[in-house]
Amino acid sequence: MRTFIALAWLILPGLSAVAAAEPSTRIAWTPQTLNLVKSGDPARGQTKAASCQGCHGAEPANAATPFPYLNGQLATYLYRQLQDYKAGGRPHPIMTGIAAALSDQDMADIAQWYSQQAPVQMPEGRGDVPRLVVDGDSKRLIAPCGICHGGHGQGEPVDTPRLSGQKASYLKETLLAYKSGQRHNDIYRRMRIMAERLSPEEIDVLGNYYGGLR
Ligand code: HEC
Ligand code: HEC
Incomplete structure (x- = not known):
């Protein structure tokens, strides 16, 4: 079975890939992209994530909000979602604008930092x-x-x-x-x-x- x-x-x-008219994501996991995510700097990421924490922080105050936790999430997954918000593959009234302001390096840094935090x-x-x-x-x-x-x-x-x-x-x-x-x-x-x-x-x-x- x-x-x-x-x-x-x-x-x-x-x-279904043949049937799909539009690609679901523009991120292809080339060695270059994987290296970029891997080389993200968690210390810089922590600073850059300061504005995210109000919604995504693992604080008790956030437990009842609809915002997902990012702590302990795979860096590659976080990076790809941020790219998809920015490019429009995952449109969202809040996240599209936020991701649009991030560079590839910002995304890699932030993704590394969150991935290294203990899961909630x-x-x-x-x-x-x-x-x-x-x-x-x-x-x-x-x-x-x-x-x-x-x-x-x-x-x-x-x-x-x-x-x-x-x-x-x-x-x-x-x-x-x-x-x-x-x-x-x-x-x-x-x-x-x-x-x-x-x-x-x-x-x-x-x-x-x-x-x-x-
Ligand atoms: C005002 C609240 C708010 C702020 C600030 C915010 N987010 Fe979000 N974020 C959301 C919401 C709401 C969702 C769920 C959106 C959806 O369903 O697609 C989300 C989803 C995400 C996801 C997808 C998580 C998953 O499991 O798929 C990532 C990654 C993310 N945000 C990163 C960030 C980063 C990085 C920042 C700061 C630069 C940030 N967010 C700032 C509200 C916020
Ligand atoms: C064939 C592999 C596969 C199987 C089986 C699978 N998933 Fe997934 N799942 C994925 C992938 C890959 C993603 C990321 C997709 C994306 O980027 O939107 C995902 C994303 C998700 C998400 C979004 C998480 C987030 O943070 O936003 C949820 C929830 C989820 N899966 C639940 C489930 C559940 C429940 C089942 C069983 C019924 C399941 N998945 C079975 C591959 C799988």
Whole structure:
């Protein structure tokens, strides 16, 4: 069953890439881009991120806001999202303008700094592991979340994001945005294809699960 799912996921992205009229992102992971992100300076990044912290800081005051945590997120993922906000691949009323003011080097510095901060610890703790995380659903061609996002939701290179410790409310909102197509910068439509097949109830369960994971 696992092999079947893995195969389907090798084939499906190819098909949808052909069908897509516009590229979902302009970032291609060339050695140069990877090196730029890797060479980001976290000390400079901390200074540059001062204006971000009011919304993205891991302070208790931010726990109930709709802004995602960035602490402990993969630097490559953060860098790519900032580039996508700037280029318009992930349009957003707040983030597009903010990212437009950042240079490639700013993005690399900020991404490095956030990636080195400890992920936020969620007070509610870990719940039962939902079936979709481990097994997926072969009938609906939903691959297990864990094969891409990691067994503990920790994220995987190059740019599959950490989910564990993220706010449950943000995870649910962004899954619903993939489902409706409002968020469409995922390469090969991987997340959109899956989210389209998830029910709102399943999205609720998945958001709560990853939101409670450290
Ligand atoms: C006024 C509040 C606000 C400020 C200030 C702000 N952001 Fe955001 N940020 C948001 C919101 C809201 C989202 C979610 C947008 C969406 O759903 O696409 C977001 C999303 C992001 C994401 C995507 C996270 C993910 O998990 O996909 C990144 C990266 C990001 N912001 C970086 C920054 C950086 C870097 C700065 C400072 C230079 C900054 N933000 C300043 C509100 C803010
Ligand atoms: C085939 C690999 C793959 C599988 C399987 C997968 N994801 Fe993803 N996911 C990704 C990638 C790659 C991204 C980044 C896409 C982008 O840039 O928008 C992502 C992004 C996300 C995000 C956005 C995170 C953020 O910070 O904004 C959420 C939430 C998410 N996935 C949840 C899930 C859930 C829940 C499942 C299981 C039902 C799942 N994913 C299965 C590859 C995968």
